[in-house]
Amino acid sequence: MSVEMQVDVHGIPELRSKLDRLDQNMREYVDEALDFEVQAMQTRAQSLAPKRTGYLASTIFAQRVDEWAFKLGARAPYAVFVELGTRFMQARRFLSRALELGMLGLVQHVNRAIRDAIREAST
Numbered sequence: 001m002s003v004e005m006q007v008d009v010h011g012i013p014e015l016r017s018k019l020d021r022l023d024q025n026m027r028e029y030v031d032e033a034l035d036f037e038v039q040a041m042q043t044r045a046q047s048l049a050p051k052r053t054g055y056l057a058s059t060i061f062a063q064r065v066d067e068w069a070f071k072l073g074a075r076a077p078y079a080v081f082v083e084l085g086t087r088f089m090q091a092r093r094f095l096s097r098a099l100e101l102g103m104l105g106l107v108q109h110v111n112r113a114i115r116d117a118i119r120e121a122s123t
Helices: 012-048 079-084 095-121
Strands: 060-066 069-074
Touching: 012 060, 012 069, 012 095, 069 079, 069 095, 079 095
Parallel strands: none
Antiparallel strands: 060 069
């Protein structure tokens, strides 16, 4: 005895088209969200950096490393000592604090971007 079934699914090309649009829209929306929030983190780190001459704050950078990755840092040779402290000087966490303060906003912004992309792709 054998059993055969045939299933016809209608709308596959439309579904594939919507999924393709979702992928492209999501990448664009998430990229915009990441760029915005990473720049905000850079600005926050610059404001948190201790300022005697302003050189340390002027060397703070935010850089995209990959599609969903970024780097926040400072190029001043003494930045690591200010951030982590030494046995003679207490840490003045300006980079890690900027990341901590910015992560919630980053996650919320990316979530909103994904929701917007899904909404736009489904119309």
